[in-house]
Amino acid sequence: MKEVLKGRVIKFGDNVDTDQIIPAEFLVTGDPKELAKNAFVKVRPDFKNIVKEGDMIVAGRNFGCGSSREHAPRALMGAGISCVIAKSFARIFFRNSINLGLTLIECDVNANEGDELLVELKKGTVKNNRSGEVFEFKPLPEFLLKIVEKGGLMEYVKEVLNEKNSRNAR
Amino acid sequence: MIVVPATKDVFDQALKEGLIDIFQKANCFVCGPTCGACLGGYMGILAEGERCVATTNRNFIGRMGHKNSEVYLANPAVVTASAIEGRIVDPREVL
Numbered sequence: 001m002k003e004v005l006k007g008r009v010i011k012f013g014d015n016v017d018t019d020q021i022i023p024a025e026f027l028v029t030g031d032p033k034e035l036a037k038n039a040f041v042k043v044r045p046d047f048k049n050i051v052k053e054g055d056m057i058v059a060g061r062n063f064g065c066g067s068s069r070e071h072a073p074r075a076l077m078g079a080g081i082s083c084v085i086a087k088s089f090a091r092i093f094f095r096n097s098i099n100l101g102l103t104l105i106e107c108d109v110n111a112n113e114g115d116e117l118l119v120e121l122k123k124g125t126v127k128n129n130r131s132g133e134v135f136e137f138k139p140l141p142e143f144l145l146k147i148v149e150k151g152g153l154m155e156y157v158k159e160v161l162n163e164k165n166s167r168n169a170r
Numbered sequence: 171m172i173v174v175p176a177t178k179d180v181f182d183q184a185l186k187e188g189l190i191d192i193f194q195k196a197n198c199f200v201c202g203p204t205c206g207a208c209l210g211g212y213m214g215i216l217a218e219g220e221r222c223v224a225t226t227n228r229n230f231i232g233r234m235g236h237k238n239s240e241v242y243l244a245n246p247a248v249v250t251a252s253a254i255e256g257r258i259v260d261p262r263e264v265l
Contacts, residue, residue, distance in 0.1 A: 019230040024209040042237035066230055067209065 005082050005103070005119040009111045010051060011060040015064035018093060020156045022075040030071070032078025037095065039075040052081035056119070060086065064093025073097040083119060085126060087110055098144050102154035107137035171198040171253040172214045178203050198253075210235050223252045 015080040019042075026038040026109040056061075057076065063086035064072060073096050076084065083103035099106050111117060111125050116129040119151040140148070173193050175181035181203050184190050193200050199214070207214040208226040216222055216239030224234075229241040242258060251261035 017228075017230045019209075019228070019233050023232055024211060042232040066228055 002156075003121050005054075005056070005117075005121070007054040007056040007082050007117060007119075008052065009058045009113055009115045009117060010055050010081075011049070011111065011113040012057060012063070014060035014087075015062045015065055016059055018064060018069040018072040019066055021064070021072040022069065025067065027071050030074065032074045033073035034078070035071050036078030036080075039079050049078065051079045051081070054082045055080060056117055057081055057084040058086070058109060058117075059084065062086075062087045063089050064097070065090035068092040068096065070096045070100060072101045073102040077102050083115070085119070098140075098147055099153040101148050101150070101155070103148055104140075105137055107135050109133075109135045171196070172207060173198050173200045174208070175200075175203045207234055209233065216241070223249050223258050225249050252260055 003144055020029055020040060022035055023042055026035065026041075029035060036051075037048060039051075063084060072093060077100065081102070083105055084097070085105045085107050087108050088106060089097075091102055094104060103121065105119065105121075105126065109117070109128065110131065111128050111134055112130075117129070118127040118129055119125070120127075122139055122145070124137050126135045126137065127133070128135075139145070147153055147156045150159060173192075175184055180218065183191075190200055191203070198241060204213050207216075207222075210216075210230075211224070216235035218236040218238045220232060220235055221240040221242070223242040223244050225246050226241075229243050231237055232239070234241050244252070244258070247261040248258070251264045252258045254264050
C-alpha cells in the first residue's frame with residue numbers, strides 16, 4: 001500500500017448499496033477482474049468504460065450499505081479503484097474492505113467528477129488539486145493500515161503465522 | 171405468490187399447522203428454506219416493469235431482478251391481502 005495516492009474522482013451520492021456496486025446475479029465468481037465488468041452495471045452502466053487504474057470513488061453517507069458481500073470491495077479493486085472516500089461507510093462493507101485490502105477514507109471532501117485528489121494516508125489529508133482545498137481525516141488505526149498494507153486479512157494472518165512458526169522453529 | 175419458509179424449523183411448523191397445505195391450495199408456490207428471488211437469485215425474479223410486494227428486507231434498485239422492476243416491503247398481512255387482491259392493499263379491506 002502506498003502512503004500517498006493520487007487519482008481522479010468518480011463521484012457518487014449517498015447510500016450506495018452493495019447491490020448497486022455488484023448485483024447479486026454476478027456473484028458467481030470471486031475474480032476481481034471478472035466482477036469489475038459488472039460493477040455498477042444497473043445504476044451506472046458506463047462505469048466500466050470510464051474507470052481507470054488509480055481512480056478514486058468519492059461518495060456521500062453510508063457507502064456500501066445492504067447485503068454483506070465481499071464481492072463489492074473486490075469488484076472495486078478489480079476495476080482499479082485505489083480508494084473510496086465517503087462521508088461515512090456501512091459497517092459490514094467497511095470491515096470487508098479492510099479485510100480484502102481496499103483503502104477506505106472517511107472524509108467529507110468537496111470534489112467534482114474528474115477532479116484530481118492527492119491523499120496522504122498517514123498524515124490524514126486529502127488535497128483537491130483542482131481547487132487547492134485540503135480536507136483532513138482521522139487516519140485508519142495502525143493495525144488496520146497494516147492489514148490493508150499486507151493486502152488484506154488473509155495475507156496479514158499468513159505473515160503473522162509464518163513469523164510465529166519461524167520463531168518456534170528456532 | 172411465492173412462499174419461502176425462513177428455516178427448516180419454520181417449514182416443519184408450517185407443515186404441522188397445515189399452513190403449507192393452505193398455501194398450495196391457494197396456488198402459492200412454496201420453496202424450501204433457502205435464498206431465492208429476494209436477492210435476484212432464482213425462482214420468480216422480476217422482469218422489467220414487474221412489481222413485487224414482499225416481506226423480505228431490502229428493496230434496492232434491481233435487487234430482485236431487472237433494474238426497472240419495483241420492490242415494495244411490507245408485513246405479512248399486507249402481502250397476503252395484496253396477493254388476494256392482485257394490488258397492494260390495506261389488509262383490513264379483505265378481513
